[in-house]
Amino acid sequence: MEKKILLVDDSSTTLLMEEMLFREHTNYELLLARNGEEAIRTAIAEEPSLILMDVIMPKMDGFAACREMRRHPALRRVPIIMVTSRGESRNVEEGFESGCNDYVTKPINGAELIEIVNGYLTDNGQRE
Amino acid sequence: MTLASGPRQKPRHVRETDYARLEQHLRDLSMRYRQQCAEVSPGNAKYMALAKLYAGAQRLHQAVKEGAVAEAIVEIGSNLIGCEQMAVIVASGKRKNVDFIGSVGLNRKQLKAVRMSAREIIEEATGSVYIANDGGKPDPLLQSLGITAFVPFWLDYTTKGAIAFFDLLPQRNGLDSTDRELLTLLRAYAGPCLSTSKQNRRRRLNECHHEAAYDR
Numbered sequence: 001m002e003k004k005i006l007l008v009d010d011s012s013t014t015l016l017m018e019e020m021l022f023r024e025h026t027n028y029e030l031l032l033a034r035n036g037e038e039a040i041r042t043a044i045a046e047e048p049s050l051i052l053m054d055v056i057m058p059k060m061d062g063f064a065a066c067r068e069m070r071r072h073p074a075l076r077r078v079p080i081i082m083v084t085s086r087g088e089s090r091n092v093e094e095g096f097e098s099g100c101n102d103y104v105t106k107p108i109n110g111a112e113l114i115e116i117v118n119g120y121l122t123d124n125g126q127r128e
Numbered sequence: 129m130t131l132a133s134g135p136r137q138k139p140r141h142v143r144e145t146d147y148a149r150l151e152q153h154l155r156d157l158s159m160r161y162r163q164q165c166a167e168v169s170p171g172n173a174k175y176m177a178l179a180k181l182y183a184g185a186q187r188l189h190q191a192v193k194e195g196a197v198a199e200a201i202v203e204i205g206s207n208l209i210g211c212e213q214m215a216v217i218v219a220s221g222k223r224k225n226v227d228f229i230g231s232v233g234l235n236r237k238q239l240k241a242v243r244m245s246a247r248e249i250i251e252e253a254t255g256s257v258y259i260a261n262d263g264g265k266p267d268p269l270l271q272s273l274g275i276t277a278f279v280p281f282w283l284d285y286t287t288k289g290a291i292a293f294f295d296l297l298p299q300r301n302g303l304d305s306t307d308r309e310l311l312t313l314l315r316a317y318a319g320p321c322l323s324t325s326k327q328n329r330r331r332r333l334n335e336c337h338h339e340a341a342y343d344r
Contacts, residue, residue, distance in 0.1 A: 011203050012187060013183050013187045013200070013203040013204060014207045016183045016186065017208070020182070024175070024179075085206070085212070086297065086299075105297070106206070106297065107180075107207060107208055107209065107210040107297075107300075109172075109176070110172050110175060110176045110179070112161075
């Protein structure tokens, strides 16, 4: 069965970019959400193998959504990668404290993103 | 950049200067990692450039209302180029008034400075994209405002507005060739998209007037 990735971003430009990247270079099934609340609903219903989530979003930001997801038993161990504008230590620390596993900075570098995602989803690269 | 584990916290026994040096070392590593990513995958840069241009063009053409066009421009600037501070300004009423239709990350002082110089910026602008420190002739006005790049909305041989890009995100090391392509895309399409959105608004207003007249 194909692994599912949940892409979460309020920017349709970024979602389109990420969709194009994953469709071109991987076989993962893609799920999309536009804010933190929608992401939580979709994640609970679909139980994706990995979540790639923007930090700044309306309704519920990425950090809050990440904390909420970690409270849910089915999502406790799902790798969550945050997409952040600023890679400063303060933001990164807040991300890790909220329970995310990794982060990438904007603008997205395709090769870097695919490598990180594959690292989490391939059998020999499974990270906890 | 990826970190295998986190969060990072300064241990008490590490001096501030050492910690700052370590942070700098991490940033250097991040930079080298990015460079190596680009080297390992030569097709990546080309693919990313095309993907960004496609996403940017599609985003602009999907926008119908003026606000949506401004939002698309800001999204392209922040998410595809990596600009932290930018403003979208348009001229109206034979260029006598200048309106901000979108901005991101600018503080009050910068907004005020741009607002005060906006008309002058638009009046002086030619149809070409300006990039600071690009080897071309420096523009004293744009330079004084701290503008990194400037994209005019060029329609019917006049400048109808502009996008002013200020600071890029800290991880961006200047504008690259893909960014330049994106700026050229914005120069070519942002103006017509805004103009079309205004025409749509006028058309809708006319339709409303006709309907109201018909109802009477």
